[in-house]
Amino acid sequence: MDNLPEGVTEPRWIAGSPTLKQITADIAAPMEGRPGKLWYVCFVFAALGLLDLLGMATYLIAKGIGVWGLNNSVGWAFDITNFVFWIGIGHAGTLISAILLLFRQKWRTSINRSAEAMTIFAVMCAGLFPLLHMGRPWDAFFIFPYFPNQHGPLWVNFRSPLVWDVFAISTYFTISLVFWFLGLIPDLATMRDRSIGKIKKLVFGVLSLGWNGSHRTWARYEVVSLILAGLATPLVLSVHSIVSMDFATSLLPGWHTTIFPPYFVAGAIYSGFGMVLTLLILTRQTMNLQRYITMRHLDSMAKVLLLTGSIVSFAYATEFFAAWYGGNIYERYHFINRATGPYAFGFYLMVLCNAIAPQLFWFKKIRNNVAILFVISILVNIGMWFERFVIIVVSLHRAFLPSGWGMFYPTLIDFGILVGSFGLFFTLFLLFIRFMPMIAAWEVKAVAVEQAGHGADPGHGAEGGSHAG
């Protein structure tokens, strides 16, 4: 299925040596031409998923949380699992664009744009769940500190991790959005310049904020990018650390654990890269971008998965060790129950997908097989969803008093909303790759120039934004 010459034999991040003009043309092609059949098929499914989400959410809000399978023992299940899952997905984008930028990793250039878009869409999906899971979503604004209010001096509870979540996620979303948009500006200017239609020109013109491509603009642009990358970097670590505190600060066995912040961050990067891998394999096939998203990219991401997957496995083992070594009867029971109780299948699925599957990436052959990469990337997604399910549901369903033990059985609405959130995500993503430059052309060009040696003339890309001024 992959007929391209293997680019991994030499350190090239772009297959062949396209001219800058060709790069621009290739990247603009999806926006200028008609998308292929595959895109339409995907979009129909995604839109159906979105419709499903709208219907299910409406039903949920009309009837009450009772339409889910939750009960007195298990107060959170699919809702918060989905929330943490999507937040985790949302980690790769900023990591790729911010941290890898700071580390000057060249290979990020082809994938950072779509990874950032993915982050934003994933955080939007994630943000939906705290709202939907509330008993009274119409009063959701109570969790924002606002003053004065009709409640007099009533304030929010700064001791509650849910309030920290509100700050952490909204900050993360804002910075990610700004960073993503900032990265888009030069390419939007390119699109503005290439556009023929009046409306298109106007829209891209407004969005590109009067970019003129002067040296001064470029110089300032680089500085702002660096500053934003610096701002975003701690956020990558903080968001999931804070999300993990939803669990770590409680006193429930299985939640009440100090290793949660690093464990969750590693898991988030792992799941984020898994999703990036899934999406990139899909886009390079559907949008014919094999030249820019090369096997080398896929290989690098597989290595990141191997590293983070190993960290996650280590965390799993640490939890069991701590439960045994700590001697707390509730904790110990929880981990026995995790491995042998009624939800043991979830635990083993999670171990299989997150601890065992990425270990295959030690082998180069596997890292270079797109089909296997795709399958494993899906497994990573499944495994990370189940990791959150296991942490949330297995801890809740058998806590301290055996009289309060129970089981959670998901309903159709639970599944419907999970599927629907994918619908929302893919609808947004498909629209993005159709209407926005999904690869950072200006960054790829820089790599292309470097790759071709200094002989190449940057002026080749005549339509590049640099001429706009």
Add this chain to the structure above:
Amino acid sequence: MSDHCNGAKTELVTLGGRRTPEHWKSPEERRNGAASRGEFPGGLPSVRPDDQGSDTTRRDFLTLMGFGTAAVSVAACRAPEQKAVPIAVASDEMIPGVPNFYATTCGGCASACSLVVKQRDGRPIKIEGNEVSTLFGGATCATGQATVLSLYDQERLRGPLWKGEPLAWDKIDEQIAAGLEAARAKAGRVVLLSGTITSPSTRTVIERWRKAFPGFQHVIYDAVSASALRRASAAAFGRAIVPHYAFDRARVIVALDADFLGTWLSPVEFARQYARGRTLDQPAGLHVQFEPGMSVTGSNADRRIAVAPSALGGVAAALLARIARKAGEAGIASTKDPVDAGVLDSVADELWKHRGESLVVAGCNDDAIQLTVLTLNRLLGNVGKTLDIDRPSLQRQGDDAAMAQLIADMQRGEVHTLIIHGANPVYDHADAAGFTAGLAKVALSISTADRRDETSAAVHAVCPDHHFLESWGDAEPVAGYLSLTQPTIAPLFDTRSAVESLLRWIGEPATHYAYLRDHWRTEVMPRQAGARDFDAFWDHTLERGVLELAEVGKTAGAEAAAGGDWQAAVATIGLDAERAAGQGDHYELAMFESVAMRDGKNANNPWLLELPDPITKVTWGNVLLIAPSTAGKLGVRDGDVLEVTTSAGAVRLPAFVQPGQHARTLSVALGFGRKQVGKAGNGVGANLFALTPMVRGSRRLWAEGATVKLTGDHEKLAGTQSHFSMEGRPIVLETTRAELAHGREEPEQLPNLWNERPQGEKSWGMSIDLDSCTGCSACVIACQAENNVPVVGKDQIQRQRVMHWIRIDRYYSGSEDSPEVLHQPMMCQHCGHAPCETVCPVLATTTSSEGLNQQVYNRCIGTRYCANNCPYKVRRFNWYNYTDTNNPQFDYNMANPIGRLVLNPDVTVRSRGVMEKCSLCVQRIHVAKNAAVKRGEPASSVRDGEIKTACQQVCPTDAIVFGDLNDPHSRAAQRVRGERAYRVLDDLGTRPNVSYLKKVRHGQST
């Protein structure tokens, strides 16, 4: 102002009859005229409960309102010519918002407990026990608590019915008078079929009938009767009575399948006695229970031995043989021991050691067993000490043989007129088909049922009686202990007191009130020494609710009546045992009254339907209880539907594996499977009354020779607790008397990161004594009634969404065949450092300066984080809107206008999407504080004991004590300091204000 007057004038002119231009909406309307169709052709949806559309249309209403507005406006334009008259003349008895309390008597069952009813704004909303009563004290049972909801049952008849159609009372009376005249003319037999009547005044009405109709017969029928006990008493003591037991005076109690703490005879009274007799300042007593299935009483016994129902007689006979030998009574053959002889020897030794302060009781409705047990008590010298036959209990008067005879007579067409009062034999008699067939041959059948139930649907006239909360009356549950019933609300519907009906039909019309007063003037006052002025005597008694008469006629020589051919009884038991042994590889089917449903009379009460069974924790239906070993052998798991067949028929029910169940016995609760009782109760569970065999003139609640078959079906049980082992966790702690002698070990106080809370003057807390708690579950219903806890239905219980604020956790320890049972009431622990509080993002749950953990419904957004973080799992989430009138899924009392009358106005009805939980009855705390302020004292001067939470108030064993932990003299604080005190999951650092007292394993008294 003038504009206003002008407007009003126009309005008046219109009203004055000026013809308005004709408007029409459709050609059809124009042709037929608007009047023929009205404004709403389909009729207005009526909010009136009876659904009879009102004559007043909306237009009329607006017209009248317009006129009213205009009239007021016109009046305002001129000087008033007349003096204004206040609209409402305030009743000096009813102040809006201030409750009144009326003493009355419970009609939930024939135990006739004395009550105090809380009435708010003219409607009774809460039932409590009457503390003046020496029999029942302030306690009630779950059924009693729930009767207030039965008052507001939508299924009650709105008025009398004649042949199924509504008819006015006077017309019905004419019909009945004609029928009775025919009976008199033809000398046809008139029969009154009633349940146990504890009311002395009603009994005099029946005497009047006896005089009015020569062939009159009164048949007393109890669905679950003590008929055999009465007959055995007749044989032993010469009087067909139910002795009045005193469990508190018995140091050794041996019960044979008598669930005296749960359902038997007078459980509230017995539970009080039981707790009184087992306090730690007395030497340890011994309670041995022989029973086939685990009952509430068995779960509290020091020693419980599972025996097949057919072996219960053998146990009684074996004990009698041993005691007789000790007593030197000759003439008893040694019997075969159905259980380990060593057990019987030790029990007999204990009984003999405590002659005169022991008690043997049997719940078996079998003459031979009852006579054996009475003889045991006689030989042990207990008569007159722990069982009183001079002042017997009048709580079960049913006669099974007379009922069987009546059915035969009816089938032969010998009964002309049958009046059924407080009985429903078509549902609860084994020979329901025979009764129905006989009823068809009765020329005039009348029922006083409050609804069209199985029986009243087949009679000519249904003349609905008042609910007891609407009615006058009296009761004498135990000879000499009188209790008055007074109405706490005007009758909701067009019902009439049955006493009034009975008097009217024999041509002596009188109101129930007048008759009752008259009866008390002539019959009761003379028996009360020192009473002169009747009005004063009446008012005083009515206010107190109870009257205990000092003098009671001594029966002549009870001791001398060494009565009854007990040797023959023992021989009969031996024959029975042989016959049962000959049944071979069959099972026995034991039937019992469950705590919630009893005999099924209150089966439309959703509170009771949703009350978890104290042992199985299953709601909404009965289950087939099967021993773990038998279940393992048959491959049966919880919920597998089994078919049990006896010679009388078959029944299909889901199985429930019950530890402690006798291996060859299957147990099933009675009282379910109603067909015509109402929306909530119809078709819940299966009816087993048909399987109760008639043996030697008594209806036995067990059947031999049963076979079991797996049907392959599975039903999800609606249980509220699914895990029964404590998993070795320190949750219910136990101790022994020996350990207690060592004194208290101070538990290590763990360090805490939080600052100590600022404390108010009060620190409310609670102490729950696990040694007294019997698991009777009355507190669950009391809390539900007090705190407007919604009913959620079977489906939601299956989804583990019960809303009860207090639950009783039940754990087993020891072996599956002979487990020890632990009951632990669990509600919000009101933690000092509450885990729920820190995690709520919006501060919807906070701890007050007085130690109460408060839930702020208005602020709650329903993240459920608090419930997840609550280690006690006591928080309850409103998954749906349970009060929505348009949602058929939750069509219970909170979703209909009549059922809502039971709601406590002091407690918010919670909306969908918010969390709720126990508030320690904060509304009661405020009532007491307000009372203190009214007295002119500071609010903090509330005295200890002035505030009782609903669960505390109802508890028959005083297991729950609420109070101020800051006050070293309060009962709660004293208990918390005691050597048995501990707090659940204290090592989490939650610092609960609710604490527990360890269960004491009393062991043998040696």
